[in-house]
Amino acid sequence: MLGNTKKKIVSILFIAFVLVLSACTSGKSTPTAQETPATSESVKESGKFPKATTNTAAAITGGTMNYGLISDTPFEGILNPVFYNGSPDADVLQFFYPSLFAIDENFDVKDGGAANISFSNDNKTVNVKIDDKLNWSDGNPVTAEDYAFAFEVIGNKDYDGVRYDTSFMNIVGMEDYHAGKAKTISGIKVVNDKEVQIDFKEADPSVKSGLWSYPLEKKVFGDIPVADMSSSDPVRKNPIGYGPFKIKAMVTGESVQFEANKDYFHGAPKLDGVNLKVVNPNVLIESLKKGDIDLASFPNSLYDGKNVPTNVEFLGRQELSYDYIGFKLGKFDKAKGESVMNPDAKMANKELRQAMGYALNNEQVGTQLYHGLRTPATSLIIPAFAQYHDDSIKGYNYDPEKAKQLLDQAGYVDKDGDGLREDPKGNKLTINYSAMSGDTISEARAQFYLQNWKDVGLNVQLLDGRLQEFNSFYDRIEKDDPDIDVYGAAWGTGSDISPAGLYGSKASFNYSRFVSEESDKLLAEGVSPKAFDMTYRKDIYNQWQQLMIDQAPVIPTLYRYEVQAVNKRIKNYDITYGGSYDVLSAIELTSETPVK
Incomplete structure (x- = not known):
C-alpha cells in the first residue's frame, strides 16, 4: 500500500478490569453467566456516539488545545512519513505533516486536499497536481521535485524504512532503479513545478485510495545520504511539514x-496552537476531569457508559484496524527483498496454528475488557471496507474441543501425563509468546490467552517472562528474533483495501514471513486491471480472506471501535470518514480554559 501507511497500534488496557480476567486465568477460562456482564450499554452504545461535536456556543479567537497522546510508551520521534514505524509518531505527524490527499466516504482520493489526482483512460498513468499555495513550514514551496524525491528515497537500495513494496515496484522503472541499474525512475516525470506524472506497469485500482501521499523536501534532505536520513536532524530534531501547525x-x-x-494553504487554523503530551492511560480519566486534556483517543477498556467524565463529549467511529495473533514462520531476506519460510519452524504446522486460534475466547475479551467496543474478528479485511469484507467467513470462533481435536490429529499429544502436549516427535513443547505492554490489563489479556492455550494442553509462555515495550516489541518482530514463536499485535489498515502491503511475500510488513504462491497470485489479481470491476475484485478478496483463514499464518482476533474524548469547550471537530480535509484546522474553542 502506497498512501495510508500501516500503523502499529499498542493495545491499551485498563487496571480496573485486571481482576475480571485474572479470575479466569486461575483455572478453566470458559466464561460463566456471573463472569460475563450485560452488553446493552456496550455494543448498542457504540452506534450512539456522534461523529462530530455538538457544541454550538460562540467561539473565542485563537486559544491553545491540549492533546493527549495516550500511551505508556514514549513516542519514538521518527517524525517523517517516509521513515516512521509506529502509531505514537503518527499521532504527532497528523498535526504538521498530513497526507496530500482528501478522501471520500469509500476511502478513494477526491479533490479538495493539498493535491488532486487524475487518471489516464487506461488507468496506467496518474497525474498529481500540488496546490499552488502549498508551502513547507520553512517557507519553501512544496514542489513536484519534492514529491518525486520521496519515491526516489523509498526506492533507493540504501533506504532503511519499510515502505518499499510491490505497489512501488509496479511503477515503471522502479525495480531497475532499486537494483542500481538506473539512476532515475523512468516512470516518474516532473511535468512542472507543481505537477508529477506517474506511469505504472499495470493499472492498479488501489492507486485510487493508496497512492503514496507525502512529499519529502529535497532542499533539506537532498545532501543527506539515504542510509542516514532516518536518523538525521530533519527527522529527529527539527522536522518540517506543511500542515495546519508547525513544531515550536x-x-x-x-x-x-x-x-x-x-x-497554511487553506488559511490559518482557528487555534493559536496545540500542546501535545504523552499521557499514561492509567491517569487519563483524572486528566480529563481536571481539564488537563482537551482531546484524546479513549481506550475501549475505560468506557463503561457510566463512570466516565461528564465534562467531555464522546465521538466514535469504526476503527480502521484489527488485533491479531501472528506466527513466526521464517525470515525476511533483505538482499532478495522477500520473505523466506522455514519448513522446520516451530509454528510451521498449520493444524497447530489453527488450534491456537480456536482456543482463544475473544468474545469474552471483547465483552469484559472492552465493553463490547471490540468484537471477535473473523477476517483480515475489516468490516469498515463493507464492499469487500466477507461476513460469511466465521473465522476462529472459540471452540476448545475443536482445538484439542486438531492437536490430536496433528500428533501433539500429552505423552508423559503432565497435562501438557509434546510435539509430534515426543519432545517437550514450549511456545514463546511476545505481547506488547499498555498497562496492567495488557498483562491480564496476555495471561488470559496463555490460559486459553493451556486449557487445550499447550505450554505457551510469555517471552522473557514479561510484556515487551512498544518499540522493543516491533524491533524484535522486524528483525525476526528467533526467540519469538507467536506474537500479539495490531494493524491500522489505512484507507487502501489491498492487503498486499501486509501479507505479500515481498512486503517487509509481512511479519509472519508467510509465503504462498496462491496468496501472492490473489493479491496481484486484487490490484490488476480486471479489479477495476468491483464484482471481480470482491470475489478475489473473498478467496484471499478464506485462504488466509485456512492457512492461518496470522489469526485476526478483535475488530475495534474508536472512541475519542473531547472537552466540551471544543467546537467544529468532525471525525466522519470522507469529511473535510481540514479537520484539525477547523477546530475552535468556546472558552479560554477547559470545561471541568
Whole structure:
C-alpha cells in the first residue's frame, strides 16, 4: 500500500478490569453467566456516539488545545512519513505533516486536499497536481521535485524504512532503479513545478485510495545520504511539514508544542496552537476531569457508559484496524527483498496454528475488557471496507474441543501425563509468546490467552517472562528474533483495501514471513486491471480472506471501535470518514480554559 501507511497500534488496557480476567486465568477460562456482564450499554452504545461535536456556543479567537497522546510508551520521534514505524509518531505527524490527499466516504482520493489526482483512460498513468499555495513550514514551496524525491528515497537500495513494496515496484522503472541499474525512475516525470506524472506497469485500482501521499523536501534532505536520513536532524530534531501547525518546541518522546501555521494553504487554523503530551492511560480519566486534556483517543477498556467524565463529549467511529495473533514462520531476506519460510519452524504446522486460534475466547475479551467496543474478528479485511469484507467467513470462533481435536490429529499429544502436549516427535513443547505492554490489563489479556492455550494442553509462555515495550516489541518482530514463536499485535489498515502491503511475500510488513504462491497470485489479481470491476475484485478478496483463514499464518482476533474524548469547550471537530480535509484546522474553542 502506497498512501495510508500501516500503523502499529499498542493495545491499551485498563487496571480496573485486571481482576475480571485474572479470575479466569486461575483455572478453566470458559466464561460463566456471573463472569460475563450485560452488553446493552456496550455494543448498542457504540452506534450512539456522534461523529462530530455538538457544541454550538460562540467561539473565542485563537486559544491553545491540549492533546493527549495516550500511551505508556514514549513516542519514538521518527517524525517523517517516509521513515516512521509506529502509531505514537503518527499521532504527532497528523498535526504538521498530513497526507496530500482528501478522501471520500469509500476511502478513494477526491479533490479538495493539498493535491488532486487524475487518471489516464487506461488507468496506467496518474497525474498529481500540488496546490499552488502549498508551502513547507520553512517557507519553501512544496514542489513536484519534492514529491518525486520521496519515491526516489523509498526506492533507493540504501533506504532503511519499510515502505518499499510491490505497489512501488509496479511503477515503471522502479525495480531497475532499486537494483542500481538506473539512476532515475523512468516512470516518474516532473511535468512542472507543481505537477508529477506517474506511469505504472499495470493499472492498479488501489492507486485510487493508496497512492503514496507525502512529499519529502529535497532542499533539506537532498545532501543527506539515504542510509542516514532516518536518523538525521530533519527527522529527529527539527522536522518540517506543511500542515495546519508547525513544531515550536519538542521534548522527544514526551511532548510537542505546536503553533499555528499562518501560511497554511487553506488559511490559518482557528487555534493559536496545540500542546501535545504523552499521557499514561492509567491517569487519563483524572486528566480529563481536571481539564488537563482537551482531546484524546479513549481506550475501549475505560468506557463503561457510566463512570466516565461528564465534562467531555464522546465521538466514535469504526476503527480502521484489527488485533491479531501472528506466527513466526521464517525470515525476511533483505538482499532478495522477500520473505523466506522455514519448513522446520516451530509454528510451521498449520493444524497447530489453527488450534491456537480456536482456543482463544475473544468474545469474552471483547465483552469484559472492552465493553463490547471490540468484537471477535473473523477476517483480515475489516468490516469498515463493507464492499469487500466477507461476513460469511466465521473465522476462529472459540471452540476448545475443536482445538484439542486438531492437536490430536496433528500428533501433539500429552505423552508423559503432565497435562501438557509434546510435539509430534515426543519432545517437550514450549511456545514463546511476545505481547506488547499498555498497562496492567495488557498483562491480564496476555495471561488470559496463555490460559486459553493451556486449557487445550499447550505450554505457551510469555517471552522473557514479561510484556515487551512498544518499540522493543516491533524491533524484535522486524528483525525476526528467533526467540519469538507467536506474537500479539495490531494493524491500522489505512484507507487502501489491498492487503498486499501486509501479507505479500515481498512486503517487509509481512511479519509472519508467510509465503504462498496462491496468496501472492490473489493479491496481484486484487490490484490488476480486471479489479477495476468491483464484482471481480470482491470475489478475489473473498478467496484471499478464506485462504488466509485456512492457512492461518496470522489469526485476526478483535475488530475495534474508536472512541475519542473531547472537552466540551471544543467546537467544529468532525471525525466522519470522507469529511473535510481540514479537520484539525477547523477546530475552535468556546472558552479560554477547559470545561471541568
